[in-house]
Amino acid sequence: METLITPGNDAWVAVLNLLLDGLLGLLLLWLAWRTLASADLFRAIVLFIAFGLVLAMIWARLDAADIALAEAAIGAGVTGALLLAALARLHPDRPGTQARPRGSDAS
Amino acid sequence: MSSLYLALALFLLLTLVAGLWRVGRGPTAADRMLAAQLFGTTAVAILLLLAEAMDSPGLRDVALVFALLAAITVVAFTRRAWQPERLPTSEPERLAERAGGAA
Amino acid sequence: MPDTRSTSVPGTVRARALPAGPGPTARLILLLLLAAVLVGLATAVLSLPPVAPGLGAVVTEHLPASGVEHPVTAVLLNFRGYDTLLELAVLWLALLAVWSLTPAPLAHEPTANPMLAALNQLLAPLMILVAGYLLWNGGHAPGGAFQAGAVLGATGVLLHLSGRRLPRAVDGWPLRLALLLGVALFSLIGLAVMAGGAPFLTYPPASAGGLILAIEAAATLSIAATLAALFLGGRP
Structure with a gap:
């Protein structure tokens, strides 16, 4: 990386930081818009999962590792699975889903 | 080295943007879900690069959590949301359908 | 090309279903x-000042008395412990609301999946280990009860998805106890320090580290139980 260790290195880093942050910010806004505007609920869930990932990266860029960690744990571990399970429960009668009796008593 | 890490992170972010095309296009739910899984892997790589570039070791834990929990969403998907409309009766038929869907 | 979009997935709400x-x-x-x-x-x-003064300097100044080395944990569990206590209560209230709506659906998972069982054997112990690591990390680095609880709760979600159920013996009051433990211990310690003349939730600096770790451990368990119970989608 001899070519990068030059007097212009700081300028490079500044440009790259700007590009990275700008792209992350635009991506987050675009994902938020698509998630809300999507008529297909499943696609909205997938976009929401991607939204959580990009949000965690933005927290990381803001040097807020604590919040990035919380967003990663909640977003990847719980929310995606919760939304998918809720979607399956919303439409139990549609063909292609596992029939799950709604509100039936387990005990 | 910081600029190299940042450049690589930027490149990986661009591949993530390219992956969004697959989420939008589909055509099946599994395609969209797998694209989201791919984003998880990309995010792990980006976070590890950022941890070096920004000299912030805490970000490695974020990457660790992402890597560890990536499987949960796809398990929920296969167990709850996804079931092929018409179950192909045999493995060759399933492969043929997969090939047809990709075309 | 035939319209195969998402036909295999429930909830394909078409645009025509939306109101005008x-x-x-x-x-x-x-x-x-x-x-x-x-x-x-x-x-x-x-109209904001270009450089907000913030409270960073104040936190750094009082960090030695907080019992932990990580400023975020010091703020969350010590300086602003009241907020965190109420956050735990909010999470618990959310679960109460879900439980009051409906009993958990009859959860009959499809046939046991050998691949899922192998994944469980590999992932579940690792996730519990990482949850413990994050909890311990909270004292000096990014981490803490909420993150650890989320990872532990995700373990519960994974086990639930692969068809494992809570034994009948744990289903009743032990589960309720786990759900309450965080708020209960937090409040009890907060009240106990008042016996020494200090205000609510003001720990003595000498024992603050141990008290915070105890509260965080209990909160981790409660957060994990709450998140996993939320995934059940109803009263067990």
Whole structure:
């Protein structure tokens, strides 16, 4: 990386930081818009999962590792699975889903 | 080295943007879900690069959590949301359908 | 190409199912209202001082007395412990609301999956280990009860998805106890320090580290139990 260790290195880093942050910010806004505007609920869930990932990266860029960690744990571990399970429960009668009796008593 | 890490992170972010095309296009739910899984892997790589570039070791834990929990969403998907409309009766038929869907 | 989009997935709500959008007049009013909000926000942001003083210096100054080395944990569990206690209560209230709506659906998972069983054997112990690591990390680095609880709760979600169920013996009061433990221990310690004349939730600096770790461990368990129970989608 001899070519990068030059007097212009700081300028490079500044440009790259700007590009990275700008792209992350635009991506987050675009994902938020698509998630809300999507008529297909499943696609909205997938976009929401991607939204959580990009949000965690933005927290990381803001040097807020604590919040990035919380967003990663909640977003990847719980929310995606919760939304998918809720979607399956919303439409139990549609063909292609596992029939799950709604509100039936387990005990 | 910081600029190299940042450049690589930027490149990986661009591949993530390219992956969004697959989420939008589909055509099946599994395609969209797998694209989201791919984003998880990309995010792990980006976070590890950022941890070096920004000299912030805490970000490695974020990457660790992402890597560890990536499987949960796809398990929920296969167990709850996804079931092929018409179950192909045999493995060759399933492969043929997969090939047809990709075309 | 035939329309195969998402046919294999439930909830493909077509656009026609949505109600008609607002008329042109309503749209204009909405646009004006949004523009007013935008102008208000922009004015508020532009009137802020360029460099906000913040409370970073105050936190750094009092960090040695907090019992932990990580400023975020010091703020969350010590300086602003009241907020965190109420956050735990909010999470618990959310679960109460879900439980009051419906009993958990009869969860009959499809046939046991050998691949899922192998994944469980590999992932579940690792996730519990990482949850413990994050909890311990909270004292000096990013991490803490909420993150650890989320990872532990995700373990519960994974086990539930692969068809494992809580034994009958744990289903009743032990589960309720786990759900309550965080708020209960937090409040008890907060009240106990008042016996020494200190205000609510003001730990003595000498024992603050141990008390915070105890609260965080209990909170981790409660958060994990709450998140996993939320995934059940009803009263067990």
